[in-house]
Amino acid sequence: MRYPIIITPDERLRRQAKPVKVITDELVQLLDDLYETMVAHDGIGIAAPQVGKNLQVAIVEVEEDDRFEMINPEIIASSGESLDVEGCLSIPHTFGTVKRADEITVRYFDREGEEMEVEAFGYLARAMQHEIDHLNGVLFVDKLVERIPEEDLEKYMEEHEND
């Protein structure tokens, strides 16, 4: 099932999401539906609050077929710093640079209930931080360094290709 995406401003994007206590069939279904919704919107990440589910569940897929389904994710280590452009399915036509850690270690549970620990770098680390922020009611525009007008996006990407 494909969910409609909640768009700002909406209080449901500003809540502290609740930890998942038990992985039920319903939760596994939510993961599938979140993924379907993300792909339908050409997203590289999605968090449950964006579809009105107040749960600590997020998905990131920066590279095709490299999907991270994170239940109760927690950043347990971070280092470095990087500045890059972000957007958000919940904030259409808005883009801008955000400063993030360049390298993080995330601990979470997968759909099997297995505890995972993943080290992520670069844009994957960025996407994970963006989605985990959603679970704390934080949006990328809260951390915006510089807004990039949509029509300048391509130009910006070309200029910063090798950063």
Ligand SMILES: [Zn+2]
């Ligand atoms: Zn977002």
